Amino acid sequence: MPADLVIANARVVDGGGNPWYRADVGVTQGRIAWILPPGSGAPAGRAVEAGGRVLAPGFIDIHGHSDLSLFSFPLAPSKLLQGVTTEVGGNCGWSAGPLTPEMERQVRAEHPRPEDLPPGFRTLGDHLASLEALGLAVNYGCHVGHGMLREAVMGSQDRAATGDELAAMAKLLEAALDDGALGLSSGLIYAPGCYAPPEELTALARVAYRRGRLYASHIRGEGPTLEQSVAEAINVGRQGSGPVQIAHHKASGRRHWGKVARSLALVDEVRDQGVDVTLDQYPYVASQTDLTAYLPAWAREGGTPALLDRLRDPAVRSRLLAELTHLRGEAEELADWSLVVLAYVRGHREWEGRAVADIAGERGRPAPEVVLDLVLEEEGAVGVIHFGMDEADVRRVMAHPAVMVGSDGSALGPDPIWGKPHPRSYGTFARVLGRYVREERVLRLEEAVRKMTGMPAARLGLTDRGRVAPGCWADLVLLDPETIADTATFEDPCRHPTGIDLVLVNGVVAAEDGRPTGARPGKVLRAG
Numbered sequence: 239m240p241a242d243l244v245i246a247n248a249r250v251v252d253g254g255g256n257p258w259y260r261a262d263v264g265v266t267q268g269r270i271a272w273i274l275p276p277g278s279g280a281p282a283g284r285a286v287e288a289g290g291r292v293l294a295p296g297f298i299d300i301h302g303h304s305d306l307s308l309f310s311f312p313l314a315p316s317k318l319l320q321g322v323t324t325e326v327g328g329n330c331g332w333s334a335g336p337l338t339p340e341m342e343r344q345v346r347a348e349h350p351r352p353e354d355l356p357p358g359f360r361t362l363g364d365h366l367a368s369l370e371a372l373g374l375a376v377n378y379g380c381h382v383g384h385g386m387l388r389e390a391v392m393g394s395q396d397r398a399a400t401g402d403e404l405a406a407m408a409k410l411l412e413a414a415l416d417d418g419a420l421g422l423s424s425g426l427i428y429a430p431g432c433y434a435p436p437e438e439l440t441a442l443a444r445v446a447y448r449r450g451r452l453y454a455s456h457i458r459g460e461g462p463t464l465e466q467s468v469a470e471a472i473n474v475g476r477q478g479s480g481p482v483q484i485a486h487h488k489a490s491g492r493r494h495w496g497k498v499a500r501s502l503a504l505v506d507e508v509r510d511q512g513v514d515v516t517l518d519q520y521p522y523v524a525s526q527t528d529l530t531a532y533l534p535a536w537a538r539e540g541g542t543p544a545l546l547d548r549l550r551d552p553a554v555r556s557r558l559l560a561e562l563t564h565l566r567g568e569a570e571e572l573a574d575w576s577l578v579v580l581a582y583v584r585g586h587r588e589w590e591g592r593a594v595a596d597i598a599g600e601r602g603r604p605a606p607e608v609v610l611d612l613v614l615e616e617e618g619a620v621g622v623i624h625f626g627m628d629e630a631d632v633r634r635v636m637a638h639p640a641v642m643v644g645s646d647g648s649a650l651g652p653d654p655i656w657g658k659p660h661p662r663s664y665g666t667f668a669r670v671l672g673r674y675v676r677e678e679r680v681l682r683l684e685e686a687v688r689k690m691t692g693m694p695a696a697r698l699g700l701t702d703r704g705r706v707a708p709g710c711w712a713d714l715v716l717l718d719p720e721t722i723a724d725t726a727t728f729e730d731p732c733r734h735p736t737g738i739d740l741v742l743v744n745g746v747v748a749a750e751d752g753r754p755t756g757a758r759p760g761k762v763l764r765a766g
């Protein structure tokens with residue numbers, strides 16, 4: 239059978255976890271047309287000799303944050319060159335819609351390159367249409383963020399929603415699901431998500447469940463409250479009889495290392511009882527978040543403008559300083575300022591890559607004062623990397639059969655204005671395959687690929703992606719399992735991996751020999 243493109247003599251890792259097998263794979267009109275024994279000799283527009291390298295489904299990054307960065311980097315180099323062919327946004331309670339005019343103004347104010355954003359977007363449908371019009375190298379779909387629903391209806395208030403407010407949120411959610419949102423996400427450490435009681439999330443998840451969609455949660459705590467926070471997420475799925483995805487699973491803070499053994503045991507226990515819960519993880523011992531997430535929830539009520547007003551009020555500032563100096567509970571572990579490294583500071587690019595404690599020491603001032611000054615000067619837009627995890631935990635979570643790979647990073651490219659990002663945006667998938675498969679043997683190659691392809695595809699309802707099988711879209715990556723490696727480090731994060739030779743998106747070569755080709759064959763993926 240003739241084909242547009244044949245990849246010959248490949249070791250096919252099919253995305254379902256099965257042992258690799260050798261085959262020729264033919265691609266026609268964007269889809270995998272056939273899989274035949276090597277040497278079938280079928281004519282092709284282009285033939286690629288795989289020479290025994292691995293042909294896998296393109297990676298599906300089930301936990302990404304490229305919602306806005308794709309407007310600056312539509313070729314998505316940091317993801318594409320890792321072999322990612324489908325990017326999932328709208329995570330951690332934040333999505334690029336629905337937005338009120340005030341929320342949109344704030345989004346533009348905090349964005350590194352507001353001029354790259356489309357002129358007006360309010361709904362998730364607007365967001366998806368804008369990306370579609372722009373044209374992307376990778377496929378893109380997204381969740382709708384609970385934080386957006388809540389903020390659009392009731393601002394950033396620290397209280398439970400009334401019945402009317404909950405109904406208004408549900409209505410906005412319905413509209414986003416109509417627009418094709420893959421699921422509902424929550425970010426329960428961020429304002430205003432952190433103000434929502436569990437019942438609110440259960441009620442809204444039910445709306446998503448009725449439409450066959452997913453509930454994905456950045457849970458309420460990953461330190462002292464890790465287990466109860468996992469239980470809270472599980473309860474949403476149990477009560478709503480729907481699927482739950484727990485994001486970037488980890489135990490953060492030295493005193494909590496090892497707790498993932500118990501949280502994963504809880505997942506096993508409830509899965510045995512029929513609760514459909516799965517997780518994802520990025521393969522690093524450091525996380526990245528906003529510096530404002532370290533401030534107490536009361537200080538963040540009302541959103542960034544209200545937070546900045548509080549920081550300008552000397553009395554409130556001293557109360558905040560006192561709280562930051564004598565942190566208790568969840569925050570105590572988080573604020574070892576020697577482990578918190580600045581990643582994004584527009585006004586002090588020279589501080590990016592340095593620990594908060596280090597900068598405080600240099601300036602002869604207590605770290606909490608430097609933190610409050612930074613938040614005020616940068617109007618809340620400060621990104622930090624936190625070295626809070628245990629390597630043994632990372633391996634334990636990775637090896638669990640219900641855990642997928644998700645970067646928690648963004649599609650980025652060469653542009654210093656984006657600061658010194660977490661290397662996960664550039665290295666996640668290659669790091670799992672190089673370090674944790676080849677070098678440390680935490681996973682078999684086929685199992686690791688399953689966690690990057692077939693498993694997230696099934697989770698997201700992408701029935702014709704994530705597998706090397708006839709009829710599936712030809713999202714494919716050709717890689718060398720002997721040389722694949724991440725090269726992005728915390729010191730030098732914007733470096734692409736080695737060992738990935740070819741990336742096809744919908745049958746079109748989107749990257750070759752470590753460079754995007756410039757093609758934009760990506761599709762916007764809408765559920766329903």
Ligand SMILES: [Zn+2]
Pocket residue numbers: 329330425456485486
């Ligand atoms: Zn998150």
